[in-house]
Amino acid sequence: MAIQIYNSLTKKKEEFIPQTGKNVKMYCCGVTVYDKCHIGHARSLYIFDMIKRYLNLRGFNVYFVRNITDVDDKIINKAKELKSSSEEVAQRNIDGYYNDLKLLEVDKADCEPRATENIEAMVEYIKELIGKGYAYEVSGNVYYEVKKFKEYGKLSGQSIEHMLDAVRIETDINKKDPLDFALWKKSSDEDPGWNSPWGRGRPGWHIECSCMSMKHLNTQTLDIHAGGRDLIFPHHENEVAQSEALSGKPFARYWIHLGLLTIRAQKMAKSLGNFITVEDAVGKYSANVLKMFYISSHYASPIDFSEEKMADARKALGRFEVLILKAEELLKEKNVDPCEVEFVNNFKEKFFESMDDDFNSAKALGYLFEWTNETNKFFDRNKDDSDYYAIIASSVNQLKELFKNVFMITFAPGKEELTEEEQSLLKQRQEARLNKDYKKSDELRDLLKNKNIIVEDSKAGQTWRRL
Secondary structure (H helix, E strand, C coil), rough: CCCCECCCCCCEEEEECCCECCCCEEEECCCCCCCEEHHHHHHHHHHHHHHHHHHHCCCCEEEEEECEEECCCHHHHHHHHHCCCHHHHHHHHHHHHHHHHHHHEEECCCCCCEEHHHHHHHHHHHHHHCCCCCCEEEEEEEEEHHCCCCCCCCEEEHHHHHHHHHHHCCCCCCCCCCCCEEEEEEHHHHHHCCCCCCCCEEEHHHCCCCCHHHHHHHCCCCCEEEEHHHHHHHHHHHHHHHHCCCCCCEEEEEEEEEEEEEECEEEHHHHHHCEEEEHHHHHHHHHHHHHHHCCCCCCCEEEEEEEHHHHHHHHHHHHCCCHHHHHHHHHCCCCCCCCHHHHHHHHHHHHHHEEEEEEECHEEEEEEEHHHHHHHHHHHHCCCCCCHHHHHHHHHHHHHHHHHHCCCCCCCCCCCCCHHHHHHHHHHHHHHHHHHHHHHHHHHHHHHCCCEEEEEEEEEEEEEECC
């Protein structure tokens, strides 16, 4: 089955066909480093890495670029607030960003260019736009003249009137038209700035992404441009306008947009007290639980974060952990050759069909649950099967491979450290079961549950996991 992608530009699903064979040039708007990364950023970092991994697994060769915006009004304002320099604020948060990637166990992109490392290329880009008649300079500022680009609005699908409503709060007497946006901003003596033909200044946000994506992917037409749904207008709309005016070619073949993350139906904001950093979320729930929460919804859907949903994600993860732990106990010190398993092949086929359909992780995850249920049934009912151990090993190993290779979830159930008291309670319960003292066994199970340890019994023996 060919991979289908919902293209935000055409507003429909399309077969994914890169420009050059199996080679894919993919770009994603990265973080603006004025503060710590939060769980909304984490969803973007994780999901687009997942998409890259899946495409690679399906035989494509993906080169992935994700930028870092390290010069911006937000960074400058944060530096003034902290009585620090913009460079110090940016570097501190870049260090934090890379630490967050490690905590999430998500890979860096193949290339992560910083805006400040590409100023010269941006200046040349702006000079070309001026030369082509799409931009103009006023008092050290350079603006893109939106109405010169006749297809403006084709990505967002918005009318000029609607777009004007969105920008009216941005009054600038230097602009020819309220919709015109800054390509170059004049810098004060105190703010970061670089020399240019228009005086000392810095690039606008939109030009950064257009320039860095084309430069570092070495193309004028990207195969995939990815980002959050909130970036469609004006950021991505402006990227299209300036890039296509410059090159005369389509800027991106496929646009993929991620749904927004809210917390109890509210936008995340420090002022509302619901701003959750990646560091805090991973510390409280674990990277695997956070990933399970993300893949439980389609990437394009909005998702609402709550304690209840994190508890559901923890329980869902636990269903896989229990099976894997049971299998590890059963297969301990056994040398088992892999074998073909019909139900495993069927579920793998359904998994790939789901992921091929616009990376539908939620549907694919549903088949992994069914796969797990089927393996549990075989585990308990087919002990006399001549291939009993081989089938369990094959099923569980392939399940683990998909989780690792696509969803970046690795399992080490039962490997968490136990306190001496917890070890003692588990040992007492095991002894009670052996002595057929089921009343004491149940009492100890409830006591362990109060300590957030779930104990389960099977033919392989007693297994446990943390909630």
